[in-house]
Amino acid sequence: MTEPNINIIAENLISIHPLLYKSISRPLRAKSPITPGGMFVLGSLKRLGTLSMTDIGKCLDMPKPHVTVIVDKLIEEGFVERQNDPKDRRVINIVLTEKGLVNFEEIKRNSTESLKEKLARLNEQELEELQTASQKVKEILLTILSKE
Amino acid sequence: MTEPNINIIAENLISIHPLLYKSISRPLRAKSPITPGGMFVLGSLKRLGTLSMTDIGKCLDMPKPHVTVIVDKLIEEGFVERQNDPKDRRVINIVLTEKGLVNFEEIKRNSTESLKEKLARLNEQELEELQTASQKVKEILLTILSKE
DNA sequence: GATAATAGTTATACTTTTGTAATCATTAAT
DNA sequence: ATTAATGATTACAAAAGTATAACTATTATC
Numbered sequence: 545m546t547e548p549n550i551n552i553i554a555e556n557l558i559s560i561h562p563l564l565y566k567s568i569s570r571p572l573r574a575k576s577p578i579t580p581g582g583m584f585v586l587g588s589l590k591r592l593g594t595l596s597m598t599d600i601g602k603c604l605d606m607p608k609p610h611v612t613v614i615v616d617k618l619i620e621e622g623f624v625e626r627q628n629d630p631k632d633r634r635v636i637n638i639v640l641t642e643k644g645l646v647n648f649e650e651i652k653r654n655s656t657e658s659l660k661e662k663l664a665r666l667n668e669q670e671l672e673e674l675q676t677a678s679q680k681v682k683e684i685l686l687t688i689l690s691k692e
Numbered sequence: 693m694t695e696p697n698i699n700i701i702a703e704n705l706i707s708i709h710p711l712l713y714k715s716i717s718r719p720l721r722a723k724s725p726i727t728p729g730g731m732f733v734l735g736s737l738k739r740l741g742t743l744s745m746t747d748i749g750k751c752l753d754m755p756k757p758h759v760t761v762i763v764d765k766l767i768e769e770g771f772v773e774r775q776n777d778p779k780d781r782r783v784i785n786i787v788l789t790e791k792g793l794v795n796f797e798e799i800k801r802n803s804t805e806s807l808k809e810k811l812a813r814l815n816e817q818e819l820e821e822l823q824t825a826s827q828k829v830k831e832i833l834l835t836i837l838s839k840e
Numbered sequence: 841g842a843t844a845a846t847a848g849t850t851a852t853a854c855t856t857t858t859g860t861a862a863t864c865a866t867t868a869a870t
Numbered sequence: 871a872t873t874a875a876t877g878a879t880t881a882c883a884a885a886a887g888t889a890t891a892a893c894t895a896t897t898a899t900c
Binding site: 652686688 | 698702707753820823824830837
Binding site: 841842843844845846847848849850851852853854855856857858859860861862863864865866867868869870 | 871872873874875876877878879880881882883884885886887888889890891892893894895896897898899900
């Protein structure tokens with residue numbers, strides 16, 4: 545009887561998606577020079593460490609030319625650096641800089657301010673539950689969606 | 693000590709966001725004539741019933757001209773209809789049609805196929821946990837993000 | 841009744857994202 | 871050594887989303 549579960553989970557995720565878009569992507573565009581795509585790239589680099597251009601594309605399911613555009617902009621800002629791979633000179637590895645890390649964290653803080661205000665209205669128990677639940681969703685999705 | 697919880701929750705949501713973008717918005721664009729924005733609108737209409745143009749904009753935090761563009765396209769497809777509000781002739785209410793509802797469900801099915809395949813690899817317990825967790829995240833976010 | 845406010849559309853310009861094809865450099869394969 | 875495959879960029883086109891201002895119609899306010 546796992547079939548119905550899967551459909552319910554998919555339905556839940558589809559419902560959650562616009563809520564995150566509204567409360568994260570939109571404030572982000574309003575309050576920072578980094579685009580949502582740029583933040584996705586920075587997040588991947590922070591979580592996984594140095595990645596090649598191809599890795600980034602696979603990781604976010606992003607067309608390679610788009611990765612180039614985004615990384616170009618991140619380099620302009622000094623948030624990441626290109627590094628040649630000594631093992632394979634075709635490969636270019638992207639590294640998060642100290643400045644990139646610091647700004648990433650700050651942008652996250654700024655762009656989630658209004659979200660946090662709304663979270664602050666929840667009571668202790670709801671916060672506990674939401675923390676546990678969001679943690680679980682994050683962990684499981686990361687494991688099944690990061691593969692290959 | 694609720695402060696740290698709120699930050700952790702925000703971090704979790706920021707991590708979940710690109711995963712949903714990758715596993716829902718991207719397949720959607722590839723496999724359907726409806727844009728992510730259009731799906732957001734259909735989802736709001738299904739969940740909340742008839743909404744005015746302004747309501748839709750507030751609900752999704754979308755600029756009004758964008759709502760007009762999206763609704764125009766949904767009308768072309770026959771997925772929604774415009775209805776004049778008898779109480780206030782400035783207002784135009786948007787109603788989900790039978791065709792819109794049916795297609796909305798079908799598009800959801802199609803565009804989450806590969807997501808469901810990945811979910812299917814989880815064991816019974818993980819599925820249970822993910823279902824409960826995603827349900828909880830959805831419910832709480834809906835309550836705090838729908839206000840006003 | 842004149843003025844202000846609201847709902848929605850239209851117009852316009854711009855940015856971001858998507859998609860495809862062509863190209864260059866390097867590596868792998870035979 | 872030639873050919874094929876890979877990693878990345880470039881160039882181009884098009885779709886989707888964002889933002890602002892101007893405009894019409896209607897309602898609310900005074």
